[in-house]
Amino acid sequence: MFKATASSGSGALRTGVLSLPNRQAIKTPHYLALASRGAIPHLTQDNVVKHTGIRGAYMAAEDFVEKGTPILNYNPPDGTSRLRAYTATPDNHVLILGARRSPPVPSPGASTDSHMSIMTAFGFTKLQDKTFRDLTTSLNPDIVVGLGDIPYGYYKVSYKKIDKITNRTAKWMQAHVDERALAKKEHGAGLPLLYAPLLPISAESQRYYVDHLEDMAQDIQGLAIYNTITLGDLPGHLKHLPRLGLTEPNNPRAVLQDVAQGIDVLTLPFLSGITDAGVALDFQFPVSVSIPEEPLPLGVNMWDTKHATDVSALRKDCPCYACTNHHRAFLQHLLSAKEMLAWVLLQIHNHQIMDEFFAGIRQSIDRGTLEQDIADFERVYQPELPESNGRGPRLRGYQFKSEGPNERKRNSAPFTVYKANPDKSDKIAQKDSVPVPGPDAIAEDLEKVGFAEKTE
Amino acid sequence: HSALTYQPVARCSVTKARAATLQLPHGPVPLPIFMPVATQASLKGLTPHQLDETSCRLCLNNTYHLGLKPGQATLDAIGGAHKLQSWPHNILTDSGGFQMVSLLELATVTEQGVRFLSPHDRSPMLLTPEHSISLQNSIGSDIIMQLDDVIATTSPDHARIKEAMHRSIRWLDRCIDAHKNSATQNLFCIIQGGLDLELRKECCEEMVKRDTPGIAIGGLSGGEAKEEYCKVVTTCTDLLPDHKPRYVMGVGYPEDLVVSVALGADMFDCVWPTRTARFGNAITSTGVLNLRHASYSADFSAVDPDCKCTICRPVSAGGLGLTRAYIHHVAAKETAGAHLLSIHNVHYLLDLMRRIREAIIADTYPQFLRGYFSTLYAGDKTKYPAWIVEALRGVNVDLMVD
Ligand SMILES: [Zn+2]
Ligand SMILES: [Zn+2]
Numbered sequence: 001m002f003k004a005t006a007s008s009g010s011g012a013l014r015t016g017v018l019s020l021p022n023r024q025a026i027k028t029p030h031y032l033a034l035a036s037r038g039a040i041p042h043l044t045q046d047n048v049v050k051h052t053g054i055r056g057a058y059m060a061a062e063d064f065v066e067k068g069t070p071i072l073n074y075n076p077p078d079g080t081s082r083l084r085a086y087t088a089t090p091d092n093h094v095l096i097l098g099a100r101r102s103p104p105v106p107s108p109g110a111s112t113d114s115h116m117s118i119m120t121a122f123g124f125t126k127l128q129d130k131t132f133r134d135l136t137t138s139l140n141p142d143i144v145v146g147l148g149d150i151p152y153g154y155y156k157v158s159y160k161k162i163d164k165i166t167n168r169t170a171k172w173m174q175a176h177v178d179e180r181a182l183a184k185k186e187h188g189a190g191l192p193l194l195y196a197p198l199l200p201i202s203a204e205s206q207r208y209y210v211d212h213l214e215d216m217a218q219d220i221q222g223l224a225i226y227n228t229i230t231l232g233d234l235p236g237h238l239k240h241l242p243r244l245g246l247t248e249p250n251n252p253r254a255v256l257q258d259v260a261q262g263i264d265v266l267t268l269p270f271l272s273g274i275t276d277a278g279v280a281l282d283f284q285f286p287v288s289v290s291i292p293e294e295p296l297p298l299g300v301n302m303w304d305t306k307h308a309t310d311v312s313a314l315r316k317d318c319p320c321y322a323c324t325n326h327h328r329a330f331l332q333h334l335l336s337a338k339e340m341l342a343w344v345l346l347q348i349h350n351h352q353i354m355d356e357f358f359a360g361i362r363q364s365i366d367r368g369t370l371e372q373d374i375a376d377f378e379r380v381y382q383p384e385l386p387e388s389n390g391r392g393p394r395l396r397g398y399q400f401k402s403e404g405p406n407e408r409k410r411n412s413a414p415f416t417v418y419k420a421n422p423d424k425s426d427k428i429a430q431k432d433s434v435p436v437p438g439p440d441a442i443a444e445d446l447e448k449v450g451f452a453e454k455t456e
Numbered sequence: 457h458s459a460l461t462y463q464p465v466a467r468c469s470v471t472k473a474r475a476a477t478l479q480l481p482h483g484p485v486p487l488p489i490f491m492p493v494a495t496q497a498s499l500k501g502l503t504p505h506q507l508d509e510t511s512c513r514l515c516l517n518n519t520y521h522l523g524l525k526p527g528q529a530t531l532d533a534i535g536g537a538h539k540l541q542s543w544p545h546n547i548l549t550d551s552g553g554f555q556m557v558s559l560l561e562l563a564t565v566t567e568q569g570v571r572f573l574s575p576h577d578r579s580p581m582l583l584t585p586e587h588s589i590s591l592q593n594s595i596g597s598d599i600i601m602q603l604d605d606v607i608a609t610t611s612p613d614h615a616r617i618k619e620a621m622h623r624s625i626r627w628l629d630r631c632i633d634a635h636k637n638s639a640t641q642n643l644f645c646i647i648q649g650g651l652d653l654e655l656r657k658e659c660c661e662e663m664v665k666r667d668t669p670g671i672a673i674g675g676l677s678g679g680e681a682k683e684e685y686c687k688v689v690t691t692c693t694d695l696l697p698d699h700k701p702r703y704v705m706g707v708g709y710p711e712d713l714v715v716s717v718a719l720g721a722d723m724f725d726c727v728w729p730t731r732t733a734r735f736g737n738a739i740t741s742t743g744v745l746n747l748r749h750a751s752y753s754a755d756f757s758a759v760d761p762d763c764k765c766t767i768c769r770p771v772s773a774g775g776l777g778l779t780r781a782y783i784h785h786v787a788a789k790e791t792a793g794a795h796l797l798s799i800h801n802v803h804y805l806l807d808l809m810r811r812i813r814e815a816i817i818a819d820t821y822p823q824f825l826r827g828y829f830s831t832l833y834a835g836d837k838t839k840y841p842a843w844i845v846e847a848l849r850g851v852n853v854d855l856m857v858d
Contacts, residue, residue, distance in 0.1 A: 044799070
């Protein structure tokens with residue numbers, strides 16, 4: 001299932017291979033695409049297969065729960081997994097299902113021993129723990145992230161609360177494991193793998209639950225990590241398990257830090273965000289350039305009208321579909337015309353950059369140079385992703401940006417984090433250099449681009 | 457002065473339907489044909505490869521929109537619309553005049569051209585036939601349209617309709633003079649004349665004399681009664697030469713296509729299939745389904761079980777095997793939902809035209825018509841719209857008699 005191929009020193013850092021029957025093996029560290037309602041944002045399923053290197057996706061059960069949860073009535077041909085067939089996820093992709101999106105919309109209601117609060121297309125609702133377990137069996141993904149009472153968005157969790165969420169998560173996981181034992185007796189194999197969620201606190205703080213997990217070891221095939229702080233004191237009996245990161249890193253630097261602390265497979269919520277912003281990622285890891293005087297941006301803002309007649313690729317020599325078939329001028333045009341194809345092409349390109357990023361990370365770990373490579377990366381590139389002044393595609397009603405009450409504490413970075421000069425990094429948002437002719441353009445602009453003439 | 461060849465393939469022995477192959481600068485196009493509208497050089501979230509896969513070989517771009525964005529200077533710098541959007545097949549552009557008149561409230565038509573106020577600073581501007589052709593020359597489309605004086609056919613002002621018809625002829629002459637690329641781009645004239653069949657006849661006669669590579673029938677699909685629409689189309693096709701393509705502008709409902717082909721028209725365009733996809737509507741052989749309706753949330757059949765598009769084809773046949781329930785699940789919630797339905801809708805209409813063409817070649821178009829409407833209305837002849845029955849009787853097919 002999961003095999004660590006190399007680890008570095010005494011830390012948790014390692015490369016490995018996650019292989020599931022009939023699925024393409026995933027070399028780790030790697031990332032999973034994040035699906036929304038079963039679709040990777042902007043990408044139709046045929047484009048995912050033909051034009052991306054995506055190997056797997058994370059989906060949220062809350063995206064499929066609604067009145068009567070109609071997906072449960074679906075009986076796909078040939079006995080394929082319900083979720084896989086319903087969402088037309090390719091056969092060789094790894095499909096992971098958790099209760100909530102990553103990141104989830106914070107729900108107003110607290111969990112109880114028998115339910116947690118989830119966000120559906122029809123608003124917040126209660127998901128019973130039993131309902132969730134039945135749902136995962138019925139949807140039949142490759143991997144299920146067990147139900148955990150994750151205190152999303154909290155920086156500090158009180159002792160009283162730690163007690164509660166630890167007990168509750170242990171109870172939910174125990175129930176899940178017991179049910180699976182029963183189901184296996186009745187129907188034989190064929191259940192999804194079960195990953196145990198670890199609470200976003202140190203392993204020691206959730207010891208009661210972690211000890212429980214040792215008893216369940218037979219039926220736990222992986223861990224879901226919500227904060228790398230948990231990896232700092234992870235007990236030996238859990239170390240061999242693959243670690244799925246639902247840590248919500250918000251830029252490539254944060255990805256590197258999460259990986260450095262031992263995450264094997266990550267979800268990257270920033271990826272769709274940067275696509276929606278109209279930015280084509282453009283960076284390398286490990287870096288192959290010398291340290292510049294000013295840190296380089298991590299991507300190119302395609303809204304900038306300086307690209308309007310630029311027929312070069314989004315990134316020079318990029319092998320992705322967008323770059324081999326289209327040019328910057330088209331992207332700039334599509335964005336300013338608010339054409340949906342802009343985000344399709346950017347999403348394809350940005351996933352390509354992620355494929356390369358993680359390939360670079362694996363090389364770096366295998367060579368034993370990750371620490372130095374991260375230091376160089378932080379010297380060469382700006383810390384934050386570029387911002388754009390352009391507007392993304394029209395947001396649908398339920399796609400709130402999730403903002404927790406306060407930022408979660410992460411493990412302190414194991415490797416140096418270089419602070420960029422704040423005065424310099426502010427210049428990222430570029431001013432439009434050429435007037436954009438649009439429905440609100442003035443007559444001179446229209447004339448300038450050759451559209452009609454001014455008569456007075 | 458033509459960059460196309462019209463190769464006749466077959467004629468229906470009963471109706472006026474024709475099958476042909478139109479050789480255009482960017483490859484052959486089967487006629488009759490439906491042309492999807494990629495307004496701003498992109499078809500609603502589809503990649504050019506996905507559009508290619510629907511079997512589309514000729515799509516539309518709108519001159520008005522491309523003239524605003526990216527603009528003529530940029531188009532010249534890039535080398536035209538094919539290069540802008542990486543589309544290896546054919547493109548047809550309109551003149552920009554219709555959209556200007558319909559999108560800009562204060563646009564007025566004078567002998568010089570279309571006068572309008574810049575939407576932002578309200579300074580007066582003018583789009584002439586020469587501008588329109590120059591823009592379309594920069595776009596580099598395989599078929600370009602003359603600037604015409606578009607009046608709603610429903611206008612009660614007969615004198616104005618007559619003036620518009622005559623002006624459109626004068627503007628055609630100016631467009632022909634202004635056209636710089638007749639070796640690579642085909643200029644089509646546009647027949648005007650409202651619903652007045654005498655005006656239409658006069659316009660046909662005058663414009664046919666100008667001998668453009670193709671001929672469009674304009675000013676329709678603006679809310680006129682369908683009976684009137686059919687009369688205009690059939691009157692014009694009677695007068696148009698056999699060896700040139702005939703394009704009826706702005707038509708895209710499946711039943712309109714099926715009838716118009718019987719009346720002798722070859723080419724059609726409409727934004728409807730992609731626009732309606734955005735609202736969750738799927739075109740099927742049994743009518744248009746709004747998949748956003750709750751009744752589809754547990755409907756696990758294909759969008760159209762007979763459809764061979766990427767969305768509907770089962771996994772075992774190399775498709776995605778998506779269900780109505782899944783489209784319901786993502787419609788209006790994920791952009792990909794609209795993309796999926798656009799693929800289906802465009803494929804559906806192109807495939808409809810393919811089936812029409814096959815029926816014409818087999819000389820079974822009358823049977824095709826009977827089968828088509830029988831399926832659409834579930835065999836209930838009382839539901840057949842009178843205008844369809846009437847129009848088809850005019851070309852010797854009586855749907856009411858088996
Ligand atoms: Zn690329
Ligand atoms: Zn279909």
